Amino acid sequence: MSRCKIFILVSLILKKQNERSAMNPMPGVSFTAPPPPPPIPQGVELVLEASDQWKIQEIGYDGVEKYIKPETFTDNVGKLARKIDWMKIVGSDVPTNSTNELDDENVEKKTKPSEDLVVPEVGPWSFVAKQLHESLQQLNVLLDNLNIAKNTDYMKPLTVLDPISNFETNAEMINIGKGTQWIWKRRAIQEAASVLENAGKQRQRAASSLGLSDEYMSHMQRTQFFEELKEMRDFWRVRKTGDRIYGDLSYNIFGTKYETHTLFDINRRNVGKNETSNESILEVSVPKDLTRRTMLNVSIIKDEVQSGNMYSSGNDEHEIYLKNCGVKEKDKFVHWKDALKWAQNTLFCRDTFNNLCKDAIKLRNRLSVIRDNVLLISLFDDYLLRVELKFYPFEKGELEEEGDKYLNRILRELVVSFECTKFLRPQMFTSSAITHLPESLDMRGSMAYSADEIKIKAIKPKTLLERLLDMAGHYHLVNLTGKIVEKCASQTRDPCLTHRWVQSGRKLSKLTVYMSSKDYEPVLGSMRNAFNVDVTTDCVIVESKEGVKMICHRDPEQIMYSFNYCVCTYSISLISLLAKNMWTTPFHTLHANIHALDDEGKPAPNLILCNQDATQSVLFVFRVGKEPEIRIRKFVVNDATMKPEEHKWRKLNYEKLAGSTLCRKVDVLLAFLRDAP
């Protein structure tokens, strides 16, 4: 523009000069003609500038321009990184340690010395150590986050008031949830209302139409069905899968339940319209092999010819039930309460019998025979324990209890208590592992039990059959001892025997037998007059009042002999006390020997008394089981040798002595001899 202006100015000036010169040629001034004006250019004006300039952020008042620096590569990455939602990608439960996939393949993994990081295997502090380790990890994560936030631009901490996008989605979900919740609630209440309406209508109709309509009947049946089902659930395990309702006949508390062979189905019985029977509406179908009644009979029999056939119990009818097990009489109705009870009892008895047979096979040192559902096992000597599994028809009726009532009950009780015992128990003090050791061993460390004590206190489990045999053996011996004591008491009139069971257990019992002499108790004072009998599972031990233990094993004759021996020793003490206490001039005991033996080597306690004047001596010999022998002789001391002379003993006839009991006879005799010359 300026050049143009200059040009135009120049051209105007020249023009004016030309005009002047043309008009007034001045004398003497000659101008050369000015050059012709250049041509005016055609086209567009162009201006060239650099286009890549930093943007101006601001221009200061002093004219300084501040530019916005363009982003470097790291800034760009930082900006992009801030946009990523890391928690979604990584997940919250991945450990913060770098995993194998992220490491380079060529980097060797350094194995750190693991002493500080190993969690101890046992001990009460392992849980604490684990928690501490986890919190350490969390702290490390926090530290890393702070480091990153402080030193780099990849993460920027938010302030508290910054909105987090999560809240928005939660709010939406809650909104949706509320709506659907209301809809669900309304639907549920509508359904319940319809049911109640239905029931109300039924009741109205029932009240109006005297309750014989079809609908009412079906409603009543349904109610009855559910009530009976509820009743059944009180006693039996009942389950429903899909359309099928079934129950469990097994009797175990710990262990698998609902095994296929013990299941029974529950159905509704098709009752006719007009049937108003009182029978149950539930129909139960029990497994076929359990549709019979069973009894498990235990008894002790002697292995001799008179026992007859020990296998069969002589009843032919029940043999049918051994072979055909099925409910033949289907038209006979068995109420489910009875049916289930009988079926479970059959299962129980059958399982118990099988266990006993398995135990019998394991016991190598006892002979046993199993045949026809009868188990015979040797108890001791000639006696056998007989266990029989007997079947009866699946009908109502009283079953006669065979076998020994006590043994039947014991067997049942043993099995039931085994089922109820929990063999694994948790340690209560610290949450340690479960243990199978008995409670008596819990303090073995802190009470310093020695190795022997620990072995003794550790309970060794005995099989069912062994325990049953112990108890049966003891039971048999107790009965035997009781019979012998009564027999002895009835045979021995003087002294009089009474007995008392001091301890009565399943494996050990104690009996005390008291001997008394009528009318002479005040004379005897506090003399020991009782002896004890211990009955264990396989032995009877008689302990006399002097402490002599006589092991009688299981021989009834030996037991009787021991009782009579105790009576003899009692008689000796009795007579010597009588002689001393009854008289102001008492008889002296010259010799007394409880352990004396006679010519045959059998015990024959004896006693020699001498009167106050030393003129007569009396000898009492008590042979076991026989009447006492009384002999007398003169007591003469030889002046020369100063020793008593051995005169002949004269035997007295015990029967002819005056007096009804030993005490009275002795009393009378001593009265005679007191002053005899």
Add this chain to the structure above:
Amino acid sequence: MGISWVLEVDQSVKSVERLLETNGAEKIGPFTVDVTPYIPTAQHSIDIPQNYVVHHTKFPQTTFSIIPGENFKKSPKAVCDRGFDLILSKMRNGTTPDLHGKIEISGGEYRLEDFVVRVGTAVQGTTVKGIVVEVDFEPCAVVAQCKELMTEFIKTIFAKYADNRPDIFNSNEGPQNYTPLDTMWQYVTIVSKLRKKT
């Protein structure tokens, strides 16, 4: 159950064993007793005293811990199950086991009627420190009832040591039950004497 008299003898293990066998004893098995001192760390040397942890094969599930004081009554003692060792290992910052000072007595057990005699060599690291014999009279539990019998037994087998009775044998306090801790106390006293020997 059982009263023990622990003594240190001069004879060799073989000679003691031969002596017992000639008297009719039968070997019934091995035995080990180990006594480990636990030393407090530097920061806790004032609060935590030194304690001895003893194990004995007669009491396989038990650990004994004794802090030796002036006499048996005044020393804190404890009987625990084997978990005690694991608890102590957690307290490594307070008290550490001195494995160089640990003394192990191992040998054989001999039974002579009611007496069980244990003869063992006391070893610290690789050095043999001495021979220790424990005479255990099993049926009795009250010292007053059997101290004369035990003295007589020791007189017949180890004549020269019969006069040096353990403290509990000399106390006249009346019939008190003997506990396994009394045995361990005797071991700890003997072991501390052995440690001072070279």
